[in-house]
Amino acid sequence: MSEPEVTPALAREHGLTAEEYGRILTIMGRTPNRTELGIFSVMWSEHCSYKSSRKWLRTLPTTAPWVIQGPGENAGVIDIGDGDAAVFKIESHNHPSFIEPYQGAATGVGGILRDVFTMGARPIANLNALRFGDPGHPLTRHLVGGVVSGIGGYGNCMGIPTVAGECEFHASYNGNILVNAMTVGIARADRIFYARSSGPGNPIVYVGSKTGRDGIHGATMASAEFDDNSAEKRPTVQVGDPFTEKLLLEACLELMSSDAIVAIQDMGAAGLTSSSVEMAARGGLGTELDLDRVPRRETGMTAYEIMLSESQERMLLVLKPGREDFARAVFEKWELDFAVIGRVTETGNLVLKEGGRVVAEIPVQPLVDQAPLYDRPWVKTPERAALAAADVPAMATREALTRLLGAPDLASKRWIWEQYDHLVMGNTIVRPGGDAAVVRLPGGKGKKGLAVKTDCTPRYCFADPKRGGAQAVAECWRNLVATGSRPMAATDNLNFANPERPEIMGQLVGCIEGIAQACRALDFPIVSGNVSLYNETNGKGIHPTPVIGGVGLLDDVADAVSIAFEDAGEAIVLIGDTTGWLGCSLYLSALFGREDGAPPPVDLAAERCNGEFVRAAIKARHVTACHDVSNGGLLVALAEMALAGRLGASLEGPQGGVPAHGWWFGEDQARYLIATRAPGEVLALAAKAGVPARRIGTTTKAATLTGGGFEPISLAELSDAHEGWLPSYMARP
Amino acid sequence: MKARIHITLKSGVLDPQGKAIENALSGLGFGGIGNVRQGKYIELEIAEADAARARQKLDDMCRKLLANTVIENYAIEVAP
Amino acid sequence: MKARIHITLKSGVLDPQGKAIENALSGLGFGGIGNVRQGKYIELEIAEADAARARQKLDDMCRKLLANTVIENYAIEVAP
Amino acid sequence: MHAVKSAIVVFPGTNREHDAVAALRAAGGREPIMVWHRESEIPEVDLIVVPGGFSYGDYLRSGAMAAHSPIVRAIVERAKRGVAVIGICNGFQVLTEAGLLPGALMRNAGLKFVCRDVHLRVENAQTVFTAAYAQGQVIRAPVAHNDGNYFADAATLERLEGEGRVAFRYATPEGELSDGANPNGSARHIAGVFNATKTVLGLMPHPENASDPLHGGTDGLGLFQGLARALV
């Protein structure tokens, strides 16, 4: 078969710059053939090499005594005591989901699940962070419907509960939606599997689905900007097969309970290429693959296609010698393909053979280590002036609250999570709809559980990347605390526009700086993550969206609290300082269409201090319900607690001279609302700890919000606004 | 006029359903079955007397809603 | 030999998918569409030279697995 | 003391088998025996559970492929001998596809997967499955399915009603039947049905996910406790 000749032009078509191609020529000492060029291009794509972000990612705090594995493996691993480990990561599937929402989102879930179970963990919770365009944009409804059913379709079939996430709308995502999926799994701390090859001569084994011509060049597509011709890139979308993935999960975990595996890695973006190269590179070894033995579902596939295929539901394993038959029996039991396709070598080269002939040979270390690393120029986002409350129009409290609760960003996302099986496995203790979700560890042994949530406020990040980055971490951390858990570690999904524009690069740098600062201050290391750049169409970029996915630990899930008011006659206590910060608030954007002003400052010392106080109060069983105060401010949080518990509240008016709209809707950080039967004790403890706390009202049987200096508001009316928006939006043709 | 629309996965696109059906059939003892592909079949009535115009409209409907041309092909038949 | 199988809901069995398509089409401004029904379409190859025998086998496959005759009808075409 | 012996059948793609184990444990039964679909024999037990999930991915039709596996032939045999069989969610779909229970489970009327708590009215408390409940009692348990829209022709529905074979109906918390309380469009709000001898039950809701105080309710546990008591 005649292969096209490799030229600088072909290299350019593969997304390689002239400089990068020059470097390839130096490494190879000759002109590469097309297969070799393809391998370089995917390994050096933004998606696989992190060439624009690597320099900055290194500044993130990634260690702590409880961190077993930080970034660099398939997923991060933390020690959660008693020999248990939590394994988790977040990943984006933005571009494919825009092109084919159902399959794009579904395969995104499949990919992140494999990242987690490849480390020996059984997945116990899925999360999803979604960002869509303006609800009025002609594509939005179709994208929401497809993405949500795709996420559900995959996770539900796998039998992993999807328990938390977020979903927001903004015109900046009109041409570039964000679909970030996170999986959390559980393993034994001494049974973690890594993607580090060892033992020259050891067999390399392919398991899972057969290889087809799926998604060839998917990894480079994920690193390319959209233009009006992107329709032509369409066939690169893959179809997911969750049933096969379920079998793969069970088969891998079964084999992992033996001692047969040396190393294992899923075939994700860049498929067989990245999995074989990365395993070899981590072990400082070489790999020889016989492509004739790769199971395939189409005929006539070239080496290039086999190496670059992104067919889903596949894994690459290095086995201990002599354990092939044992492993084969496990995979055959689960009716999956199993093939020994090569062996680990000492040469340090990736050698591909076809028909006994070498068709590609690349030195592994330079392929990985000499991947380009860019220090892209960046400019700092100009600082905005703070907005005085007096410069923000006031609206009657009742009208403002009703409209906010029915605004797309704050409206209930029940329509979404009811399409997700959030109960399978029988361990969902705090369901979606509040702050973090809480899942108990499986096996019915202990009482331990994990709190999980993703968060980001792109509005803030756009206004002030550093503050926004810190706020995303703080809000995620706070959501974990609000259930009573101890925040342990996080994963991050950095979604940005084109990094070759200095102002976008400035957003990336700023957000990472803020994230790093907050993670340090809160002892909340980043143990895994993903970067998605070029989320830009015809020069229009998304708001910077660094999504933080957090995991917290509960020693006893029976201690967990939800946001729902439990009983009438309980005191409602506000923790944290309220200045009435309306700059960049949802009040401003949802009600007045304005996104001006500086976002609220993030005082990390106060975050930590207030959060530790709240967690201790929950642990001491003083707290019957707890909710962090974020988007929409105090009255929105309070209304959500009332709606969840079907109880009303009688409220005090604004305090400390703060104007009403600032008091009720301002977005000062580091705040929580708690309900308690022991207000005296709570307030005394807060005073002792130096934590600002004041009683702002009492829960009531009557289903209204009264007092507070505003017209009484019935919960029924609020509920209609809150629950009604998304279903009626989606029901429109 | 009556119309029939067949929507099938493009060749080369993975068809997990077809594959599963093939396995199940062989499990039931039906031998010699291969290349099973599952698609969708839609019947409808369209108030349009002119076959060419009906076909045109149906084509539009397929591209806009019924098929996802990223991964699917469609075929239209009209029967007066 | 190639075979095509159409599996459709029995008349009298409500077809919410068909209804949804009908509504969506009219929402998109396609007028005059009615009686939309959605079914399944299966293509396969069967190693059987005799058309009658192939049809017999396919009929068996439909009754045993491919269709649920409580709610569905099926139709078989074979093309040599 | 004799405790109920149960077997839980696991197909490729089954995913709620451990939820069923937990409920049977909580109900005081013996540790259930897990039976892999490839086995053609089922151990001698008092109760066979076909749990929820997506057997064979639910490709083609929910439950269709599992219904034709050899193990289901063994289940049918056992059911004919009077052994109690319960099919939950996908298990219900399997049992209808296998002909052990009448009717079919079609795509939800809303065309979406639905996972939420529902209320169920106990329509016949005179069976081994429902003995722990009172006639007309309303219990709360979640559903989680794509295809739970129960269909049977008019004659079959009449027969089921006449023979007391409707086990549960979707209802409001007060026990009223309303379309709003029916999560999937099921005919006559039917959530579960018995076979003619009332030794086989199929139901779409998940009592096993309402069997632990930490689930937010234990209304489903009664079903397993009732079985544990009735079958020893």
Ligand SMILES: Nc1ncnc2c1ncn2[C@@H]1O[C@H](COP(=O)(O)OP(=O)(O)O)[C@@H](O)[C@H]1O
């Ligand atoms: N896409 C989604 N998938 C699952 N749950 C979601 C999704 N979007 C929102 N939720 C749930 O809705 C609730 C409110 O979400 P959000 O407004 O992001 O909370 P917060 O303001 O506390 O960050 C949370 O329980 C969240 O997990």
Ligand SMILES: [Mg+2]
């Ligand atoms: Mg929150």
